[in-house]
């Protein structure tokens with residue numbers, strides 16, 4: 001295992017430093033032994049906090065501590081002492097008020113990923129910094145017609161985003177449907193990954209991890225390792241799945257069960273679509289219906305090739321796909337038995353989402369994602385249109401209330417998942433193909449050596465915000481730009 005760096009010691013506020021203080025053989029033993037999670041516990045969910053009378057007021061304290069992870073105690077970061085943080089349940093038109101308390105030794109802030117809310121002032125403003133020991137009151141006003149769906153929150157302080165999310169700072173946000181879908185039960189599944197040493201301390205990322213995007217050795221659902229779920233045959237469940245991993249793609253399968261996709265991110269299909277596989281790039285969410293079939297089934301993430309820098313670095317890349325599908329992971333186990341349930345009623349059809357393909361386009365832009373300085377060891381650059389992130393520079397200025405078309409170009413050997421804050425994107429062309437219905441995302445994967453064209457309606461809000469690669473190690477190293485809508 002990698003020794004914990006000063007950086008992580010600082011991040012964790014002194015926790016876990018006992019291993020370092022022990023020194024000598026004790027140190028070697030502690031760091032080289034592995035964290036052994038306890039798998040197979042009953043599925044649990046974080047606390048759910050619901051809005052009432054149009055408002056949800058919450059206090060989120062980000063701090064280091066000893067928390068339950070994979071059935072064991074680990075020295076990690078969490079909101080309100082747990083991983084994940086509480087699930088926030090809202091409705092269109094609500095106000096979400098968050099008092100963020102920074103109980104850590106490093107700066108932080110808060111981003112509400114995917115919510116269509118103002119980026120200004122105490123809204124979804126990632127330029128805001130909350131120093132150690134300080135707090136800040138965020139207030140997010142959701143428009144009445146805010147799309148229902150699965151969203152999430154996490155820190156977004158540039159340079160520390162990957163470290164803080166990897167160590168445990170994330171939680172789900174649900175915006176409820178105006179017309180609910182009839183289900184036997186609803187489950188929120190926050191998927192994360194982390195690497196812990198034998199003493200349960202978060203491993204620091206190596207330079208190679210930062211270049212490729214770190215993938216944790218443990219992949220957890222609501223902080224649990226392979227939790228057990230049970231249902232009766234015929235029951236229909238709704239699973240809200242969030243990929244909070246810093247860099248890991250989740251190509252999800254639930255073989256033997258019937259899976260239907262209601263939507264991804266804020267995007268919704270008019271009727272559910274049958275799906276054998278659902279790919280979640282880092283930051284993406286899926287809203288899934290599972291109709292239970294008798295027997296046992298595993299929710300798995302199967303190997304997805306997101307590319308590597310292997311050819312350029314003269315060494316093996318991550319997850320080589322040999323005879324064994326090395327990327328396969330079991331996330332959860334579903335056991336279906338008992339008396340069959342009555343067939344559930346049909347899912348109410350939803351209005352088709354807006355289609356910008358017929359809209360007038362006010363401007364067309366190209367964004368080129370590049371990783372440079374290969375083979376030098378030092379000075380690796382992660383850029384958009386040749387520039388690294390600079391918070392005081394505005395890269396893209398957009399006229400409010402217009403529609404733009406952006407071509408996202410990835411000339412490199414590694415996928416980059418592109419995230420634009422505040423305004424969702426409609427995919428209008430992917431690798432030369434045009435999708436049938438209108439597909440909306442807030443994280444759009446740009447495949448290695450590929451390109452994607454999106455259209456964006458800059459409605460409702462003005463202000464400065466950001467777009468970036470959601471491999472958060474890439475973002476922290478500069479693959480981010482500033483947008484101003486005015």
Ligand SMILES: [Cu+2]
Nearest residue numbers: 416469471474
């Ligand atoms: Cu990237």
